[in-house]
Amino acid sequence: MYPVKLPNYIRTHRKRTHLTQSEVAFLLGSKTSTHVCRHERLEQTPNLQTLLAYEILFRTPVHQDVEQKLLRRIRLLIRKLATSGYSRMKARKIEILNEFLNEQSPPATCDITTGKINPSLGC
Numbered sequence: 001m002y003p004v005k006l007p008n009y010i011r012t013h014r015k016r017t018h019l020t021q022s023e024v025a026f027l028l029g030s031k032t033s034t035h036v037c038r039h040e041r042l043e044q045t046p047n048l049q050t051l052l053a054y055e056i057l058f059r060t061p062v063h064q065d066v067e068q069k070l071l072r073r074i075r076l077l078i079r080k081l082a083t084s085g086y087s088r089m090k091a092r093k094i095e096i097l098n099e100f101l102n103e104q105s106p107p108a109t110c111d112i113t114t115g116k117i118n119p120s121l122g123c
Contacts, residue, residue, distance in 0.1 A: 011040040013058035028053050067104070074101060 014024055014036075021033035021040075028036070028050055038044035039054075046054065055062045078097050081090045 008040065008042050009060075010036070010054060010058075013054075013060060014040070017058065024057070027057060071101065071104060 014021070019027075021036040025031070025033040025036045030036070035044065035046075035050070039046050039050070051062050051066070054060075074097050078094055078101075081094050081097075084090070
C-alpha cells in the first residue's frame with residue numbers, strides 16, 4: 001500500500017505572509033531554500049523541529065495533520081493484527097489501540113430535529 005500524503009499548505013501560508021522560500025529557510029536556520037521547496041512539494045517530510053517552527057511562524061496547528069495520519073496508521077495496524085491470527089498479546093494490542101481511537105474521537109450523537117448524526121454535539 002502506498003503512503004497517503006496529507007494536504008500540504010506550507011506554500012499557501014508562506015505566500016500569505018509574503019515570505020520567500022529563502023526567507024523561510026533563514027528563519028528555520030537553513031542556509032538554502034531547498035528543504036522548504038521540498039516540504040512544499042511533498043518531496044520531503046519536515047522533522048519535528050521544523051514542523052513546530054512552521055506552526056509558530058504561520059500561526060497554524062500542524063499537529064492536526066500529524067494526528068490524522070497517526071489515527072489512519074493505527075486503524076491499519078489494527079486490521080493487520082486482526083488478520084494475522086489470534087494470540088492474547090495481539091488481542092490486548094488491538095484493545096489498547098481501539099481505546100486510543102475512542103479517546104480521540106468524540107461520540108457521535110443524533111440530532112432529534114433532523115435525525116442526522118452529528119459528532120460535534122457532544123451531548
